[in-house]
Amino acid sequence: MTDPEPHLEAVPTPYDGVTFRSRLEAEWAQTLNLNKIAWEYEPETITLPSGATYIPDFWLPQLGTWIEVKGPNVPRIEKAYEHARERASHSSSRWPEGELVLIGREPLRDAGPRRTRHGYANWETAYGPSAYFTTCLSCRASQWIPLSRHLPCRACRFLLHREDVGLHRAVDRRLRFAEPTDGWESIDWSAEE
Template sequence: MTTPDQPIDAVPTTYGGTTFRSRLEADWAQTLDANGITWQYEPEMIALPSGANYLPDFWLPELGTWIEVKGPGIPRTEKAVELGKTRACHCDGDCTCRWPGGELVIIGRPSLPWDGNARGHRPSAGYANWESAFGPSAYHVTCPRCTRDQWITLRRPWTCRNCQRGLEKQQIHLPHERSLRFVEGSGGIGSAFSNPALDAPLTDEEIAAVDPYQDPYSHGLHDPWSDQ
């Protein structure tokens, strides 16, 4: 298990026939696969308005979403921010973009650990951690109609980016609410328990391996729709 303040080596890692520049990128690819999200790795070199060339890590073609994977202590997200600003919705009035709110750019971070208080079950892999590269926060949501996991912002209309159906009453989550399982199959403690039997008791070895890191912002699931 990788904690948010632990350095990550950029070790080339092969998964599913694709060689990624780092283990963290490979873990994100496995996480997307595990959650049924179609992805393309570094599909396009993009010329930004600033004149810089940018090769984002992942494009999610069914969701109109880019993911730039960054480890801890790597602040250089200027290109992701510029892409997010450029591809965001600029419609006057109702949004007519191909994807609601325009293309979304998020920063994929190292995983958050499982809840260290839940010591009566086997530890799972952690939970996905992300942030919006530009604009409003990105929330994880599962569409009840097409069952597609995705990220959206709170810009109206709240619409599935895959099937275009409304999400007005669907529960949405920020990263600290630990809603999206993260698969760490290429290295770290989490790789040993990527597919745990959640109803089995902890072994002595697993108890010793439980990550001591505690997210100070962790709390129970909250439904932001209830605040609207």
């Protein structure tokens, strides 16, 4: 019997001086760069409450946000969910509402009037309320924020008001996803000795 949804092998991809484990991770890094969002790739190994070790893909240090990138048919999402439950309670003076953990997915394609060749960023919240993409009116930081009564900017703590800012979900197809037009150069690991 064949597997109806085969698991695709990730292709290591260099971008911005980093070799990512997959092309999708490199595309997420490029999307973050285009939105002027500072990121660190695989910054630390975390021991989860279950005792499992976990290396999250991205840490956004100015925003207190983690992003775990997962393509289609990729198993092992449980660690990201456990990490999200734990980090939601990591309150600090910088992020009193806790750290945010997102799952970055393959881009959404759109053939509508705002058609783009590359698609739009697709994400979901790993735990807690949905996360919306917005730009702070005070510091101009692009970011994801969970929808709640109070919407403090995750970068400068400026209180955002729903009626004053655009809050966008992934399905709104507003955050363009960055894919290179010239293609990526894959690394042939078998060539290295």
